[in-house]
Amino acid sequence: MAGVARTLKRRRIVNAVMLAVFVGAAVLAVLPLIFIFLHLLKLGIGSLSWDFFTKMPKPVGEAGGGLANAISGTLILIGLASAVGLPIGVGAGLFLAEQKGSKLANGVRFLSDVLNGLPSIVMGIFAWQFLVRPVGHFSALAGGAALGAMMIPMVARTTEEMVGIVPVALGEAALALGYPRWRTSLAIVLRTASAGIVTGALVAIARIAGETAPLLFTAFGNQFWSLSLRQPIAALPLQIFSYAISPYDSWHSLAWAGALVLIALIFIISLIARVATRSRFSTGGGD
Amino acid sequence: MTLPERAIIATRQEDDGVTLRIQGAAIGDRVYSGAITFFALCIPFLLLAIAWEIGSAGWPALHKFGFGFLTSSDGDPVQGEFGAAPAIYGTIVSSIIALVLATPLAIGVSLFLSELAPRWLRQPVGFLVDLLAAIPSVVYGLWGIFVLLPVLRDPVMPFLRDTLHLDKTGLFSGPAYGPSMLAAGIILAIMVLPYIASVSREVLLAVPRSQREAALALGATRWESIWGAVLPYARSGIVGGIILGLGRALGETMAVTMLIGNRPEIAASLFAPGYTMASLLANEFSEASSDAHLSALMAVGFVLFLITVIVNAIARWLVWRVR
Amino acid sequence: MATERAVAADDVSLVSATPVADSPAPRMRVDSLDAWFGSVHAVKGVNMHVRDRRVTAIIGPSGCGKSTFLRCLNRMHETVPTARVEGEVELDGRDIYARGVNAIAVRRHIGMVFQRPTPFPTMSIRDNVAAGLRALESGRPSRTKIDEVVERALVRAALWDEVKDRLSTSATGLSGGQQQRLCIARALATDPTVLLLDEPTASLDPISAQAVEELVYELRSDMTIVIVTHNMQQAARVSDSTAFFLHGELVEMDETNRIFTTPADERTEAYITGRFG
Known part of the structure; x- marks a missing residue:
């Protein structure tokens, strides 16, 4: 009996210790995030000013200056990436949802996951080889295409998921009204799923907004103001990178400020996505 | 009619x-x-x-x-000699460090969220862990350079080497510069943690209630039911999540480039700088001096492509099997 | 009677103005129809006449193939993967499965309402009713024309008074019974010749169900209706003739009162007296 009691006591202790370990793991996992945010705020907010958003970078030694070109460049790259990634992603997602179970759909779904897991640097050198090398110069277009290609699998999978939860009966009702299939898919099914797809698209945009590696050899960065799609273009992540590895303190502060703005941008996009998700199942809102 | x-x-x-x-x-x-x-x-x-x-x-x-390309360390682009061995070695070692650090934490968090946490805490904590995946690599790199590296330089590295006398293992020896395989591994651990955690959490939540309740009804403690009933059920899914994290770690570029020191050498000590395939590409690609150099870099890129395709395929297969 | 029908036919503008043949003439004729899901033989060699401007009820235990049969009548069955149909279904003497006949054209003549209400959640009440119309006409009909048709359809579906003040609000805000009548209005808006109802009251509360039943009874004055139901009282109340299905076969079809009083087949009798199903 004493042995049983001792075993029971030991089991209880082991139990308590292990449960404490889980709590500790949770705390430890969240800590880096908190530290990163604190440091971003502490080190980034000091360099944020109106100039940061409106002025161009200044050479080392000159005070002030901002990242206006990098901010506009990032927005342009996001636009280009969406132009490439959204139509292909949504189209592929519709295919996956409508051909569910077919061999081709299963294969495409699998490859889409594989593509999603490809390192972004691989996408970068591919875009260089495919779009920069033949032309002979870096360009915003190449950068946008590389980011857009990264969006495709993400958008495709959310589209598939969102179209999948639209009741089959809704599509049947449209078919029974004499809608052709394509119209049923676009005007009824896709439209019903659109809020969820918008959310997924925003999540994908938030993810590619901070990508650096695919831009290193495509958009390349630009110290000057440029909106041309055929020229190299600045981007926040690129600018953060080159400032961070520079030896100058003033550039380091700009890097922190840039990182803070980039994170803020990503969070705003994610926040919009969350709000969009929340209203997904509420009323459609009429005409 | x-x-x-x-x-x-x-x-x-x-x-x-x-x-x-x-x-x-x-x-x-x-x-x-x-x-x-x-x-x-x-x-x-x-x-x-x-x-x-x-x-x-x-x-x-x-x-x-030839095949020697993958195993040679002669890296002298000027002489037209390239070896990818240090980069391949660094990719593997930094990823191993990342997984060794991240896996227990990720499983711990997922178990906390699926088994222990009160309902009101699940969403916020899960959200915070997911947020880790939303932070861009370059921001991790920035944070690593200005926050992580100084902390590693002093006190962490000297503590490991001198106070714990781990220098005898060879893994924690040599000068503590900061930029190192260890630094890259730690930042990678933080970066892959949300991936492993989210797959694990999903798999754990999919474990039927009956599985847990059966164990508890037999008088098992909470931990015993987790260890004996829940984890075995979720094992292959969790392994899938770990391999998915491995895929991320292998190809992660910016943060690693900023923290690993970028030196094409194979060193036993984790305090020494190193190289990964991704950081090699990020560093040398735009400076490639010759066609031969460029081709060698592309070859490295191709190897990285193949490895990540295989790793992701395995991960997908494992995770899908559970669902 | 004859003149009245002619007027009704005029109302239903897609029907030619010529008076149709007398009531017993079939509007639809089904000839040795077989239907499959993959290898499951769901409908077996069914022959049937569907009379014009009458309500035909199809009853039978669940899984007897009655819904599948109904879906064969407007070529909805084939929208399901692996589904297959053999045999003939004629609408006004034309085989709807004939080569060159488009399923979409068929469905515009033969409307359908489903078990669960299916208002399009992204559309207003008005847009829901006009949905079929927009797909039908070449070019966008004028706003006034749409409003006209929407009002007429809603009036016919006995929903107009309840929704006329909120036509531009979302259709998902309606009650289940209202949603189902909205779906009927939506089907009516394109002026179909035949209306197929697949257990239209199965998901409704008794009061809403009664409203739909009364509507069905009203509608037969100017259109042909086929209703699948698991509710025998409902079949007895609303239908003129009733068909009993069992294991994919049409066991018996006759005047409704005869089916429920003196069925010819003992399986029918067993079913209506509640001995199985």
């Missing part, structure tokens, strides 16, 4: 052009399914194009240096 009746469909078609419209609809269907099939085929096509473009660009190097 009278004729006008029989002709209803036909009459209507003639009357208001339904015929045309309906033919148009059939064309619309064909255009639509053609379009979505085309978009779907973009995905395999893109993968093939990546393999082909990078593979063919790297072919001259692979052809010239």
Whole structure:
């Protein structure tokens, strides 16, 4: 009996210790995030000013200056990436949802996951080889295409998921009204799923907004103001990178400020996505 | 049956052009399914194009240096000699460090969220862990340079080496500069943690209640039910999550480039700087001095492509099997 | 009677103005129809006449193939993967499965309402009713024309008074019974010759169900209706003739009162007296 009691006591202790370990793991996992945010705020907010958003970078030694070109460049790259990634992603997602179970759909779904897991640097050198090398110069277009290609699998999978939860009966009702299939898919099914797809698209945009590696050899960065799609273009992540590895303190502060703005941008996009998700199942809102 | 009746469909078609419209609809269907099939085929096509473009660009190097390319450390671009061994070694070692650090934490968090946490705490904590995945690599790198490296330099590295006398293992010896394999591994651990955690959490939440309750009903403690009933059930899914994290770690570029020190040497000590395939590409690609150098870099890119494709395929297979 | 029908036929503008044949003449004729899901033989060699401007009820235990049969009548069955149909279904003497006949054209003549209400959630009440119309006409009909048709359809579906003040609000805000009548209005808006109802009251509360039943009874004055139901009282109340299905076969079809009083087949009798199903 004493042995049983001792075993029971030991089991209880082991139990308590292990449960404490889980709590500790949770705390430890969240800590880096908190530290990163604190440091971003502490080190980034000091360099944020109106100039940061409106002025161009200044050479080392000159005070002030901002990242206006990098901010506009990032927005342009996001636009280009969406132009490439959204139509292909949504189209592929519709295919996956409508051909569910077919061999081709299963294969495409699998490859889409594989593509999603490809390192972004691989996408970068591919875009260089495919779009920069033949032309002979870096360009915003190449950068946008590389980011857009990264969006495709993400958008495709959310589209598939969102179209999948639209009741089959809704599509049947449209078919029974004499809608052709394509119209049923676009005007009824896709439209019903659109809020969820918008959310997924925003999540994908938030993810590619901070990508650096695919831009290193495509958009390349630009110290000057440029909106041309055929020229190299600045981007926040690129600018953060080159400032961070520079030896100058003033550039380091700009890097922190840039990182803070980039994170803020990503969070705003994610926040919009969350709000969009929340209203997904509420009323459609009429005409 | 009278004729006008029989002709209803036909009459209507003639009357208001339904015929045309309906033919148009059939064309619309064909255009639509053609379009979505085309978009779907973009995905395999893109993968093939990546393999082909990078593979063919790297072919001259692979052809010239043969298999030795992967195992040689002679890196002298000026002499036209390249070896990918340090980068491959660094990729593997930094990823191993990342997984060793991240896996227990990720499983711990997921168990906390799926088994222990009160309902009100689950969403916020899960959200915070997911947020880790939303932070761009370059921001991790920035944070690593200015926060992590100083902390590693002093006190962490000296503590490991001198106070714990771990220098005798060889892994924690040598000067504590900061930029090192260890630094890269730690930042990678933080970065892959949300991936492993989210897959694990999903898999753990999919474990049927009966599985837990059966163990608890037999008098098992909470931990015993987790260890004996929940984890075995979720094991293959969790392994899938770990391999998914491995895929991320292998190809992670910016943060690693900023923290690993970028020195093409194989050193036993984790305090020493190193190289990974991704950081090699990020560093040298835009400075490639010759076609041979470029081709060698493309070859490295191709190897990285192949490895991540294989790793992701395995991960997917494992995670799918559970669902 | 004859003149009244002619007027009704005029109302239903897609029907030619010529008076149709007398009531017993079939509007639809089904000839040795077989239907499959993959290898499951769901409908077996069914022959049936569907009379014009009458309500035909189809009853039978669940899984007897009655819904599948109904879906064969407007070529909805084939929208399901692996589904297959053989045999003939004639609408006004024309085989709807004939080569060159477009399924979409067929469905515009033969409307359908499903078990669960399916209002399009992204559309207003008005847009829901006009949905079929927009797909039908070449070019966008004028706003006034749409409003006209919407009002007429809603009036016929006995929903107009309840929704006329909120036509531009979302259709998902309606009650289940209202949603189902909205779906009927939506089907009516394109002026179909035949209306197929697949257990239209199965998901409704008794009061809403009664409203739909009364509507069905009203509608038969100017259109042909086929209703699948698991509710025998409902079949007895609303239908003129009733068909009993069992294991994919049409066991018996006759005047409704005869089916429920003196069925010819003992399986029918067993079913209606509640001995199985």
